[in-house]
Amino acid sequence: MPVEVAVIGCGQWGANHVRVLSEIREARVALCVDADAKRLAAVTQRYPGVRTTAKVDDLCADKTVQAVVVATPSASHHAVVKACLEAGKDVLCEKPLTVTAAQSRELVDLAEKAGRILMVGHVFVFNQGIQKLRELISTGVLGEVYYLHAARTNLGPIRTDVNVAYDLATHDISIFNHLLGAGPSEVSARGQVYLSPAVEDVAFISLAYPGRALAHVHVSWLDPRKVREITVVGDRKMAVWNDMDAIEPIRIYDKGVVTKTYYETYGEFHYALRDGDIVIPKIALHEPLKAQDSHFVSCVAARSAPISSGRDGWRVVQALEAIQQSMRQGGAPIKLPSGQG
Ligand SMILES: NC(=O)c1ccc[n+]([C@@H]2O[C@H](COP(=O)([O-])OP(=O)(O)OC[C@H]3O[C@@H](n4cnc5c(N)ncnc54)[C@H](O)[C@@H]3O)[C@@H](O)[C@H]2O)c1
Numbered sequence: 092m093p094v095e096v097a098v099i100g101c102g103q104w105g106a107n108h109v110r111v112l113s114e115i116r117e118a119r120v121a122l123c124v125d126a127d128a129k130r131l132a133a134v135t136q137r138y139p140g141v142r143t144t145a146k147v148d149d150l151c152a153d154k155t156v157q158a159v160v161v162a163t164p165s166a167s168h169h170a171v172v173k174a175c176l177e178a179g180k181d182v183l184c185e186k187p188l189t190v191t192a193a194q195s196r197e198l199v200d201l202a203e204k205a206g207r208i209l210m211v212g213h214v215f216v217f218n219q220g221i222q223k224l225r226e227l228i229s230t231g232v233l234g235e236v237y238y239l240h241a242a243r244t245n246l247g248p249i250r251t252d253v254n255v256a257y258d259l260a261t262h263d264i265s266i267f268n269h270l271l272g273a274g275p276s277e278v279s280a281r282g283q284v285y286l287s288p289a290v291e292d293v294a295f296i297s298l299a300y301p302g303r304a305l306a307h308v309h310v311s312w313l314d315p316r317k318v319r320e321i322t323v324v325g326d327r328k329m330a331v332w333n334d335m336d337a338i339e340p341i342r343i344y345d346k347g348v349v350t351k352t353y354y355e356t357y358g359e360f361h362y363a364l365r366d367g368d369i370v371i372p373k374i375a376l377h378e379p380l381k382a383q384d385s386h387f388v389s390c391v392a393a394r395s396a397p398i399s400s401g402r403d404g405w406r407v408v409q410a411l412e413a414i415q416q417s418m419r420q421g422g423a424p425i426k427l428p429s430g431q432g
Contacts, residue, residue, distance in 0.1 A: 094388050097122040097156045097180075099147060099171055101130045104185065105162030111381040112160070113138060118388045124150050147171055151178035158208075158391045160384070161185060165253045169194040172209070176201045181208035183387040183397075186261045188404030190253065192412050195405035202401055210387050210397035211404030213265035217382040219374050220332045220340035224323060225270050227330055227343065234327030234347075239267055239306040241321045244314035254291040256282065256414045259310040264407050265399070266321065267298065267306050274406040276301050277426050282418035285313060296414055343370040 096118050098108050102125070112120050122142045123134045131143040150156060151174055159175045161168060161184040169189040175182050176198065188211045189195045202209035215221050227233050241263035250258050268274050275298040282291035292313050298306040319334035329344040345367030350360055383399075390397045413425040 093117055093119040094158050094391050095119055095121040095156050096158045096160065096388070097124060097150050097153075098160045098162060099124040099150065099175075100161060100163035100167075100185075101125040101134050102127075102162065105130075105160075106133070107380055108160045108162055108384060109134060109138065109141075111378065111384050112388075114381065115385050115388055117385070117392060118158075121156055122150055122153060147174055151175065151180070157181060158183070158388070160212075160387070162212075165257060166190055169198065172198050173201065176205055176207050176209065179205070179207065181210075181387075181391045183210045183212060183384070184404070185212040186214070186265065186404070187211075187253075187257050187408050187411060188401065189408055190257070192405060192409040195401070195408045199401040199405050208387075208390050208394075208397060209401030209404075210390065211265075211399050211401060211407075212383060213262070213269070213399040213403060213407070214379050214383050215262050215266050216269050216399045217379040217386065218334070219376055219379075220334060221266055221269070223341050223372060223374055224321070224330060224332055227328075228270055228323070228325070232328060232343070233323060233325030233330060235325060236271065236304045237324045237326060238304060239270070239321060239323050241266070241306070241308045242318045243320075244309065244311040245317040246314060247312055249286060249292065249312045251287045251290055254282065254294070254415065254418075255310045255312055256280070256291065256294045256296065256418075257411050259312075260294060260296055260308045260414065261407055261411060263308045263310070263321070264298070264410050265403065267300070268403065268406060269399075270323070271300050271304055273301050275299060275306070275410050275427055277424055278410055278413045278417055279422050279424040280414045280417045281422045282414075291418055294414070294418065298410070337376065339371045340374060340376070341372055343372065345370070 101123050112118050120141050125131050158181045161171050172184050243259045277299040280296040282294035286292045293311040296308040321332045323330045331342045347365045349363040417425045
């Protein structure tokens with residue numbers, strides 16, 4: 092029997108969930124919820140068999156629905172997810188899990204006590220380029236990770252409900268945490284409000300991870316170029332992921348620096364630069380959102396823990412909250428309670 096799924100919030104992104112879920116054999120989209128009747132009409136026109144309602148309460152009362160995907164605006168995630176968990180549903184919530192870390196913690200506790208699955212839509216964890224980067228790190232190909240640098244820029248789309256860090260840096264921080272197996276221990280960030288009042292459109296974020304790894308993220312809605320790129324610099328090799336390159340998203344650079352000490356010349360240091368081949372591994376790309384939603388459905392069916400759990404969502408929100416605090420304090424460093432994954 093397929094898992095009966097509902098989607099709450101059928102706007103720009105929620106419509107993609109409805110599409111991919113309806114392509115997954117192990118799932119059936121039973122119900123769509125949206126406060127906007129026009130969004131529901133668009134769902135009914137495309138998927139005539141799907142029931143619709145404007146009220147989350149109707150979904151909570153519906154015993155046939157086992158699992159819910161929440162794709163409402165970020166500020167509403169806490170209330171909507173809480174209602175669904177209290178009604179006994181398993182939940183996949185879009186990123187960011189909530190706006191505050193206290194809200195995320197409450198949802199994680201609630202899900203654990205109720206024995207419900209809480210997953211967060213950190214969709215890049217399901218991106219095959221990112222999975223390749225993780226493999227390159229975990230198998231030691233890149234060596235010790237010195238630093239990561241991410242750029243995620245474009246001209247728009249501009250949000251007014253959350254700042255650019257909550258909207259875009261969520262992706263990069265979830266990727267960094269996934270690659271390094273831990274959350275950041277300290278952040279500092281500069282951001283600026285150029286367009287909407289009180290919402291930063293541009294941010295430059297520094298993160299320190301347990302050990303020596305550093306990370307940096309540049310996110311912007313005010314940039315001439317659409318860039319989705321991460322550089323990983325290791326002590327053995329370096330790699331670049333370019334999500335805009337649909338055919339060859341990963342390049343591995345056999346580049347590095349070897350430090351040699353010459354004792355016969357009073358312990359002088361010499362730096363030998365290694366500048367070798369650039370390898371482009373073959374990567375069979377699939378739609379990350381479909382992989383993410385398939386994973387959620389299989390976790391619901393098997394009662395297994397998801398890869399991007401509520402705790403992972405909470406860890407990212409802790410960093411986002413600290414980034415916001417740092418931006419409002421002119422870039423002050425903010426320590427995070429726990430760096431461990
Ligand atoms: N993973 C990604 O790459 C990605 C991309 C885009 C958006 N998102 C996330 O998806 C979420 C939605 O973003 P969007 O761009 O689709 O927004 P949107 O404004 O286009 O859609 C949100 C929809 O939710 C409905 N809604 C709002 N409150 C509701 C409520 N309480 N009950 C029922 N319906 C309600 C609105 O009517 C609207 O149709 C956000 O959290 C965003 O961060 C994720």
